[in-house]
Amino acid sequence: MDFYSLSSWLPFLLLLLPILSVLLLKQKNWEVERPTHPPSPPKLPIIGHLHQVGKLPHRSLWRLSEKYGPVMLLHLGRVPTVVFSSAETAREVLKTHDLDCCNRAPVVGPKRLSYNFLDAAFGPYGEHSKEMRKIFVLELLSAKRVQSFGFVREEEVALMIKSISQAAFSPVNLTEKLFSLTDTIICRIAFGKSYEGREFDDGRFHEIMVEAIAILASFSSTDYFPPFGWIIDVLTGLHAKIEKCFHDFDGFYQRIIDEHLDPEREKPEHEDITDVMLGLERDEFGAKLTREHVKAILMVQIVIIRVKPLIVDLLLVTSQ
Structure with a gap:
């Protein structure tokens, strides 16, 4: 991913310096005294x-x-x-x-992947973000809802302990085990499916997630040079990369939603997050929810899965 680092767009910026200099000189003539x-x-x-x-x-x-x-x-x-x-x-x-x-800055990558800030994590502070947080507090993360997923945690912990027991005479990477445990629990709660195995899009799920996290962490010149930065993003290929990742994720979300809306789908004993969000969409909870809102909320779940190890690493580094 070095291609999308700060140094990758500098040659293109140098080509635009004459134009930029003219724009800056024109702007300077209109500047007023600032505090x-x-x-x-x-x-x-x-x-x-x-x-x-x-x-x-x-x-x-x-x-x-x-x-x-x-x-x-x-x-x-x-x-x-x-x-x-x-x-x-x-x-x-x-x-x-x-x-x-x-408030949060309108960053290009999160804006596209969250369907123009329809989620509760990346969007600017306002009435919409308040409504999204209300959904999280009252519907998705309430004490009753969290307790209803207790069986998922119990089953996955039991499976992890069993796998460690079976590897009693060989080294076990506990970090990988614990991260995998958390990933699987979150995915079962969010989508009703396990993180591992070929249940998830024939293995494409992991690849798409890694690409999304790389995009969220990449340097976009649009974020730092709003009037003309998009030109550099197009030339470096970052714009196309974001669009491809968005459409891959959108197709993945749509398949998850279609599976949940399938009339022949066996009714689960416990609702997952996707079931809850689709129910809120039908019931018109608070602000009008659309299918894009549902996908944006699912995006938050995926970001939590993959960003969590980075946060843990950061905490370990700062504690040292």
């Missing part, structure tokens, strides 16, 4: 402070905060970004001024 900003390092034209963010962004930001203080302004391309680097300032942002700072 005082937090301290900021010297920046370069066009790319701002992107050159100061290395492969380990948290380390780069920490070094900059040592010089410019716990609150500083960085320009990531054309996007002004305020960085808070102390417990006190973080508390101010996340607690005292939570409502003023709870």
Whole structure:
């Protein structure tokens, strides 16, 4: 995935420098006096402070905060970004001024894969996000609903213990076992199917998930250069990659939904998340739910499955 890293689009950006310079000069003539900003390092034209963010962004930001203080302004391309680097300032942002700072930037990858922010994880703060969170709290993650999935956890834990017991005389990778256990539980709860085996799209499920996570973590120039970045994404192939991944996921979701709507499908003893969401779509819970809302919620489930190991790795690194 190095092709979609920061360095991959720089040659294309250099080709556009003459045009960009003209645009910036025209914009500068229309700029009005702006309020005082937090301290900021010297920046370069066009790319701002992107050159100061290395492969380990948290380390780069920490070094900059040592010089410019716990609150500083960085320009990531054309996007002004305020960085808070102390417990006190973080508390101010996340607690005292939570409502003023709870919005999310409209990032290209999550926007496409979440059906234009129809989910509860990536979307901007507003009435829609409140409705989606209400669905999660009241319908998907309520105490009664969580308890109803207890049998899934019991069955999968028993299977894991059995597999460990059968491998008593050989090494066992407990990390893989525990991650696989969590993945399988989440998939059974969300889709009614196990994560492993050929039940899931003849093995394509894992491949699509890996591709989606790579896209969510990739560098999109559209996010940092809104007026013209899409040109670079088209030239590097990232735009086509996102579209292909979206259509692969959409087809996968549609097959899951079609299976659940099949009139000949044997009625399950316990509803999974897909059953619940389709029921809410029929009952018009709160805001009008569409099939795209259902798919967006399923997308959240898949992201949880694959991002979880990355979060655990990050926590282990920071604890050291």
